[in-house]
Amino acid sequence: MIADRSVFDDKYAPQRLLHRDAAVDRLATALAPTKRGQQGDDLLIEGSPGVGKTVLARHTLSQLSERHDLDYTHVECMGASTASIIREVLAAVGPKPATNTPLEDLCLSLRERVEDPLVVILDEASDIHDTKALDRLADVTGISLVVICYDAAEWLTHAPRRITHRLHGQTLTLDRYGTDELADILEPRAEKGLDHGVVARRQLEMIADEVAGIARFGIYSLLAAATLAQDRDHHTVRDEDVAGAYPLAREWMRQAALDSLSFHHHLLYALVRDAGEIDGETLHDRYDAVADRAYDGRSRTPLAERSQRRKLRKLDEYDLVERLGSTRDRRYAVIDQSVRSGYDIDLSRVLQSGLQD
DNA sequence: TATCCACCGGAATTTATGGAAG
DNA sequence: CTTCCATAAATTCCGGTGGATA
Secondary structure (H helix, E strand, C coil): CECCHHHHCCCCCCCCCCCCHHHHHHHHHHCHHHHHCCCCCCEEEECCCCCCHHHHHHHHHHHHHHHHCCEEEEEECCCCCHHHHHHHHHHHCCCCCCCCCCHHHHHHHHHHHCCCCEEEEEECHHHCCCCHHHHHHHHCCCEEEEEEECCHHHHHHHCCHHHHHHCCCCEEECCCCCHHHHHHHHHHHHHHHECCCCCCHHHHHHHHHHCCCCHHHHHHHHHHHHHHHHHCCCCCCCHHHHHHHHHHHHHHHHHHHHHCCCHHHHHHHHHHHHHCEEEHHHHHHHHHHHHHHHHCCCCCCCCCHHHHHHHHHHHHHCCCEEEECCCCCCEEEECCCCCCCCCCCCCHHHHHHHHHC
C-alpha cells in the first residue's frame, strides 16, 4: 500500500510546484536584479500554516541558484536569538564562526564576506521580537530578505521602521488551495508514495475539500488514509479509510510537535494530560511531587515554577495544550488526549496523592 | 464595594556550557 | 591547564491582575 513514506514528509521537495506560478513569478521578479549582480528586492510572504510558504521559497530559490548561481540560505527563526540568526547566515557564506565571537564581530565579517548578492529566507519570522537581527541584516549591502510569516500587516507593525519601508508594497499572500488545485498536488504524491491505483481521484478531492486547502494537512491525511487501509487489510483505500484519516493526521502533526520538545515539556504535558484539566497551583504542586523520581537518571534537573510556565506557554504555541483564563483562573488542558509523550514517565505518585485529596 | 493575596509573565540577573587565547 | 568571553537557559524579582473574602 505505502511505497515510499518520505514522499509525505515535510522536507520532501516536489519536482513541480503546482498552482503557484504567479507566486513563483513574483518572487523571481523581486530577485531579478541579482542576475546583474545587484541586490534583490525584499519580499514578505504571508499565509496560513501549511499552505506551502516554505516550499515556495525553497523551490524558487533552488531554481534560481541553479540557473544563475544565486546564493541563498534558509534560516529557521522560531525561538532564535539575534546572534544565532547572524551566525547562521555567516555560516552559509563561509566557515562556521566560533561560538564566543562577539555579535559585533559577526556583523563585521558578514559585511566583509558578502560580495555577491545573497538571499536570506527568514522562516517562521512571526516571533522575531528581537528585531535587531533584521536591522543587522539590512545593514549588509547585497543581502535581500525573504520573510515568511502568518500575517503580514501584523508583522509589519512590530518590524523596525526601515524594514517596513523596504518591504512597502512587497507583500505576497499565499491563499489556501482550491479543492481541484490541492487534489492536483496530492495526485503525484499518491503516485510516488503509494502503490499504483490504490486511491481514486475522487478521494483526493474529498480530502482536499475536507482540509480546506491546507496542503500539509491534506498530505498527512492522504498518508493516514493509506495507513488505515493497510491496517484494515484493504486492497485499495476505501471511503471509510479517508473519513477516519483526518483525526489521525491531526494527531500525527501534534505528535511530531511534541517529539521535537525537551523532557521538561514532556513531563508537564504528561501531568496535564493525566489530570484532564488542571489549574496552575495544582500543576506546580504535582510537578514538585514527581520531579525527583521523574528526573532521576536524566541529565536535566527539575525546573522552578517560572520556568515551568514558560514551557507551558511553548506547549500552547505548539497547539498541544490550551491555556484557559488569564491570571489567577488560568487552567491547562491537553488538546488531543491520544497524543502522548514517548518518554516513559511514571505518574503513580501523583495518582496516589490525587486519590488522597 | 474595598481590600487582600497569590498566580502570571516581562525584565533583569545568574548559572551552565563550550570554544579560544594566554 | 587556566582564564576569558559569549550565548542560551534558568532563576529571581516584581508590578499587574482578577478572584476571594468580609
